[in-house]
Amino acid sequence: MKRLALVLMALLCVVTTVPGTARADNPIVQTIYTADPAPLVHNGRVYLYTGHDEDGSTYFTMKEWRVWSSADLVNWTDHGSPMNVATFSWASADAWAGQAVHRNGKFYWYVPVKDRASGQMAIGVGVSTSPTGPFTDAIGRPLVRNGEIDPTVFIDDNGQAYLYWGNPNLWYVRLNADMISYSGSPTQIPLTTAGFGTRTGDTTRPTLYEEGPWVYKRNGLYYNVFAAKCCSEFIAYSTAPGPTGPWTYRGTVMPTQGGSFTNHPGIIDFNGGSYFFYHNGALPGGGGFTRSVAVEKFTYNADGTIPTINMTTAGAPQAAALDPYVRQEAETIAWGSGVETEPASEGGMNVGWIENGDHVKVKGVAFGSGATSFSARVASATSGGRIELRLDGINGPLAGTCTVPGTGGWQTWTTVTCPVNGATGTHDLYFRYTGGSGNLFNVDWWRFTAGAGGNLLINGDMEGGTTGWGASGGALSSVTAPVHAGTRALSITGRTTAWNGITQDVTAKLTNGRSHTTSVWVRSQSGTPSAKATLAVTAGGTTSYVQLTPATPVSSGGWTRLTGTAAVSWTGTLTGATFYVETTAGTDGFSIDDASFE
Ligand code: FUB
Numbered sequence: 001m002k003r004l005a006l007v008l009m010a011l012l013c014v015v016t017t018v019p020g021t022a023r024a025d026n027p028i029v030q031t032i033y034t035a036d037p038a039p040l041v042h043n044g045r046v047y048l049y050t051g052h053d054e055d056g057s058t059y060f061t062m063k064e065w066r067v068w069s070s071a072d073l074v075n076w077t078d079h080g081s082p083m084n085v086a087t088f089s090w091a092s093a094d095a096w097a098g099q100a101v102h103r104n105g106k107f108y109w110y111v112p113v114k115d116r117a118s119g120q121m122a123i124g125v126g127v128s129t130s131p132t133g134p135f136t137d138a139i140g141r142p143l144v145r146n147g148e149i150d151p152t153v154f155i156d157d158n159g160q161a162y163l164y165w166g167n168p169n170l171w172y173v174r175l176n177a178d179m180i181s182y183s184g185s186p187t188q189i190p191l192t193t194a195g196f197g198t199r200t201g202d203t204t205r206p207t208l209y210e211e212g213p214w215v216y217k218r219n220g221l222y223y224n225v226f227a228a229k230c231c232s233e234f235i236a237y238s239t240a241p242g243p244t245g246p247w248t249y250r251g252t253v254m255p256t257q258g259g260s261f262t263n264h265p266g267i268i269d270f271n272g273g274s275y276f277f278y279h280n281g282a283l284p285g286g287g288g289f290t291r292s293v294a295v296e297k298f299t300y301n302a303d304g305t306i307p308t309i310n311m312t313t314a315g316a317p318q319a320a321a322l323d324p325y326v327r328q329e330a331e332t333i334a335w336g337s338g339v340e341t342e343p344a345s346e347g348g349m350n351v352g353w354i355e356n357g358d359h360v361k362v363k364g365v366a367f368g369s370g371a372t373s374f375s376a377r378v379a380s381a382t383s384g385g386r387i388e389l390r391l392d393g394i395n396g397p398l399a400g401t402c403t404v405p406g407t408g409g410w411q412t413w414t415t416v417t418c419p420v421n422g423a424t425g426t427h428d429l430y431f432r433y434t435g436g437s438g439n440l441f442n443v444d445w446w447r448f449t450a451g452a453g454g455n456l457l458i459n460g461d462m463e464g465g466t467t468g469w470g471a472s473g474g475a476l477s478s479v480t481a482p483v484h485a486g487t488r489a490l491s492i493t494g495r496t497t498a499w500n501g502i503t504q505d506v507t508a509k510l511t512n513g514r515s516h517t518t519s520v521w522v523r524s525q526s527g528t529p530s531a532k533a534t535l536a537v538t539a540g541g542t543t544s545y546v547q548l549t550p551a552t553p554v555s556s557g558g559w560t561r562l563t564g565t566a567a568v569s570w571t572g573t574l575t576g577a578t579f580y581v582e583t584t585a586g587t588d589g590f591s592i593d594d595a596s597f598e
Helices: 002-016
Strands: 033-042 045-053 064-070 076-078 091-093 099-103 106-115 121-128 152-155 161-165 171-175 182-188 209-218 221-228 234-240 248-254 266-270 273-280 292-298 335-337 340-343 349-352 359-366 371-380 385-391 398-404 409-419 426-434 442-450 475-479 489-493 502-505 514-524 530-539 542-547 560-568 574-583 590-597
Touching: 033 099, 033 266, 033 273, 045 099, 045 266, 099 152, 106 152, 152 209, 161 209, 209 266, 248 273, 371 385, 371 398, 398 409, 409 442, 514 530, 530 560, 530 590, 542 560, 574 590
Parallel strands: 033 292
Antiparallel strands: 033 045, 045 064, 064 076, 091 106, 099 106, 106 121, 152 161, 161 171, 171 182, 209 221, 221 234, 234 248, 266 273, 273 292, 335 359, 340 349, 349 442, 359 426, 371 409, 371 442, 385 398, 385 426, 475 489, 489 590, 502 574, 514 560, 514 590, 530 542, 530 574
16 A cells, blocks of 8 residues: 555645645545445444455455544544455455444444355355454354345334345345344335436436445434445435335435545434545545545434535544543554554554655644653664654644664564653644654554643553552452553452542642543443542542533443543642542442543
8 A cells, every 4th residue: 555655645745835725634544445434333432344445456356344443533543454355254255335233242244245155245244242343254154145235234223123235226134133133034125216216327227226225213214325326326315204114215415526436325423413424536546446435524404304415625523632641543543644554463553664754643632731751652673763743734843753763673562752842732743754764663552641730640541550549449450451542451349339439649739720621431340330530629628529520321341431621629728639430329340441630
């Protein structure tokens, strides 16, 4: 992919010479070509399942699927490829358009892939306990096989799940609760012009329905958003009063645009906004077989109809600022130029193939009252180079420079740290990589350290074991799994009352009257208790309690972020202040990770 990366770098060099030019954030992945987006909201993050168009393809040459995730719709973390054609021993090729759903504490990923025995396209189902995989073949054979493609899965409010798919026809079947078998036979949805619009110029296909259905329900109305007409496709939709119809054609969602003769829809609601995912040929070298996934924010009309959505290079607005004081993956990228990613020996992915002048942009980084140092996990089989920390542009103010040494191998990791100045407030952060010729170094993760007024918690990422932390009852321990990020989290067990929590003394850190922003990730070990972060402030002989975050249900299936802003003030002499995470009721054990109190 370096060829694409180099072209991108050249393009961005041109862009950055124009003062004030808004930096595009669509397409959302620049390191490879991606297609067929299928978003899934889970535990406060958007997981995005895509295909991968091989470089220079002249057909839908697709060997693997990829997963990305984001908490803000702008900075996307690369989770690599947790499923590929070889995952399905019975499949021979064509890792085409699928969708993943969450049920029974598992993630089921339905995909079309070529069945070796019949030579026909079939629908396989991968399963994993994690949204990022790895996925295994759930049943060891096709779930359904009729030569048609593009599965979408919808679980109705009553628990009945439906699998829809098809090109040139449109099919559905009722999935059983196990999500890997079905009842009844695949049934064809009548493709009437009333239901799916009128296509002209193709007597074999009288309606607009082509492929790529995306079925969901909103406010009691069932939607089927699909790729219409060929070719080039546009995105259209139909609605129905029930999951099996009757469908009524409602018109265009996204006109034919963007330099790819296919398009493919995926729709979610996330943090109160609605988002439409699609693909186009907008990256350099892009086209019908070298596509890229993009996203736009939209608002439903009052009557539930979908407005016409146009492709933009700006993409969706950032849904939440990024916290630089917890470990961030180097492969969390708003826009990358010249770099690629690969699996890292310490887990996850790393950014690699870094050459002089390459850069990565991370958008909307909330430095708050200021960072004092920057650390990064790096490796270099050559003699390393430098990471320049620039604000708001590749040539923006330099907040620090970290020197990366040779470490003896591309996966031989060490942590480098350098001082930081002038990083306050919220900025787009540019990592500008410099050095000699050829590949310089790899980066696995990074983190800033706050000065006074930054993260007031010691060991907020829990990587230092239980250092700084205590428990108000129960047993506190440092655990290696599950973790939210990094290699350690804190766990409390043996709680006998709801206020038994994980605590840290912050008496020396408080300033009377200051407002504090809190963020902490929580996961229960059983049940779904509501958790909250609280500050107990003892002053003038009395103790008062400041609720730092709203009480939020947490589950054992994944991590939930508690976040909030609260002012802290007191009267008299401050004698004690304790930050703690507890539950509102019950005694379920829970874990916390990546906490900041700023
Ligand atoms: O990506 C391969 C095929 O192209 C998909 O299955 C279709 O939806 C179209 O996007």
